[in-house]
Amino acid sequence: xxxxxxxxxxxxxxxxxSDIAKRVNSFQEQxxxxxxxxxxxxxxxxxxxxxxxxxxHKAVDEMDNDSSFRGYGPEQGYDFLREVIxxxxxQSRGADIQADEIFISDGAKCDSGNIQELFSDDIxxxxxxxxxxxxxxxxxxxxxxxxxxxxxxxxxxYLDTTKENGFVPQLPTEPVDLIYLCFPNNPTGSTISKDExxxxxxxxxxxxxxxxxxxxxxxxxxxxxxxxxxxxxEGAKEVxxxxxxxxxxxxxxxxxxxxxxVPKECMGYDAEGNKQGLHCLWNRRHCTKFNGVSYxxxxxxxxxxxxxxxxxxxxxxxYYMNNAKIIRDEITKLGFDCVGGENSPYIWIDGKKGSWxxxxxxxxxxxxxxxxxxxxxxxxxxxxxxxxxxSYENVIxxxxxxxxxFS
Ligand code: PLP
Numbered sequence: 001x002x003x004x005x006x007x008x009x010x011x012x013x014x015x016x017x018s019d020i021a022k023r024v025n026s027f028q029e030q031x032x033x034x035x036x037x038x039x040x041x042x043x044x045x046x047x048x049x050x051x052x053x054x055x056x057h058k059a060v061d062e063m064d065n066d067s068s069f070r071g072y073g074p075e076q077g078y079d080f081l082r083e084v085i086x087x088x089x090x091q092s093r094g095a096d097i098q099a100d101e102i103f104i105s106d107g108a109k110c111d112s113g114n115i116q117e118l119f120s121d122d123i124x125x126x127x128x129x130x131x132x133x134x135x136x137x138x139x140x141x142x143x144x145x146x147x148x149x150x151x152x153x154x155x156x157x158y159l160d161t162t163k164e165n166g167f168v169p170q171l172p173t174e175p176v177d178l179i180y181l182c183f184p185n186n187p188t189g190s191t192i193s194k195d196e197x198x199x200x201x202x203x204x205x206x207x208x209x210x211x212x213x214x215x216x217x218x219x220x221x222x223x224x225x226x227x228x229x230x231x232x233x234e235g236a237k238e239v240x241x242x243x244x245x246x247x248x249x250x251x252x253x254x255x256x257x258x259x260x261x262v263p264k265e266c267m268g269y270d271a272e273g274n275k276q277g278l279h280c281l282w283n284r285r286h287c288t289k290f291n292g293v294s295y296x297x298x299x300x301x302x303x304x305x306x307x308x309x310x311x312x313x314x315x316x317x318x319y320y321m322n323n324a325k326i327i328r329d330e331i332t333k334l335g336f337d338c339v340g341g342e343n344s345p346y347i348w349i350d351g352k353k354g355s356w357x358x359x360x361x362x363x364x365x366x367x368x369x370x371x372x373x374x375x376x377x378x379x380x381x382x383x384x385x386x387x388x389x390x391s392y393e394n395v396i397x398x399x400x401x402x403x404x405x406f407s
Contacts, residue, residue, distance in 0.1 A: 189340015
């Protein structure tokens with residue numbers, strides 16, 4: 001008899017995006033002439049930078065010739081990409097990360113979901129609330145939680161991120177082994193200072209814990225005092241793995257390219273308490289289960305770091321950040337508290353009523369779609385997330401319609 005992994009039965013079906021779609025479809029049926037503006041999505045709307053497209057085309061042409069054709073590449077990624085990442089993303093900011101500590105992949109979603117395979121089933125996992133759901137669900141699938149009860153999984157340590165703590169979680173009051181942090185945060189858009197992040201690094205060093213740091217939105221950081229990488233914090237290389245992605249940085253959501261940094265000093269422990277390098281384990285896992293990102297896609301990603309690429313990436317990020325500012329300013333003018341939108345593409349708004357109630361109001365009265373915060377965890381109740389990933393014209397129109405409701 002083929003038995004299933006019953007941990008999957010503990011998972012709560014995610015109705016968030018299907019519920020949104022149902023409400024939007026029903027509104028559209030009743031209001032066929034109303035143009036709906038979607039400010040709920042976490043997907044980018046602007047095309048790939050020209051420099052990436054050119055490099056992509058050129059690499060595809062190389063595949064058309066026996067002498068330049070590439071078959072299987074190194075599972076960890078081509079050196080040309082790993083080397084430029086190490087220099088541009090880390091060494092340039094004083095973080096001593098080497099090219100062979102970088103693993104190229106097809107997404108931060110799969111890497112942040114798969115990494116937990118390296119750890120024992122009986123570790124204690126700490127996850128923020130609200131949260132990007134991948135961290136939580138993959139640990140539930142692996143059996144590191146109990147059942148879902150009163151809006152939370154038993155056995156998981158939840159780190160509340162609320163207005164009271166400035167949307168930056170406090171250190172846990174019970175011992176934990178694996179800590180998921182994401183800054184700039186999805187969904188709240190909040191950021192963490194170097195001093196705050198250092199507290200987590202120190203905690204992990206003192207407790208032999210590990211931090212999984214998701215920096216998928218680092219490109220949106222405009223305040224240079226904020227850390228873009230956890231490795232800007234002293235000692236982090238011993239206790240942190242970092243996830244990065246070209247998805248939001250350079251519009252690769254459909255093209256797929258990301259990377260994970262596992263420093264050689266980063267350690268786990270066996271049952272006897274002996275140190276074991278996580279770099280070796282992830283290398284083994286990656287080579288066994290993954291066959292590399294395609295050559296043209298890695299060439300396109302390399303172009304992100306060319307001088308033209310950098311300029312074009314900046315233009316796109318600036319475009320989204322201008323949208324974010326418009327949203328933030330308008331929402332603040334209307335008297336709502338919000339966080340995010342200054343160093344992140346998301347604005348997290350206290351709607352002063354239930355998340356879905358606020359969602360329905362924006363949809364029915366303004367034809368604007370947002371994301372109800374309750375879908376990201378119980379601390380998201382009362383909040384909505386608005387995303388800056390849309391055209392300037394749509395953002396202006398949407399914010400005009402929203403202000404009409406309240407004026
Ligand atoms: N991490 C966070 C926090 C995200 O919000 C997302 C996508 O929305 C991802 C990772 C996924 O990135 P990728 O497209 O590289 O899989």
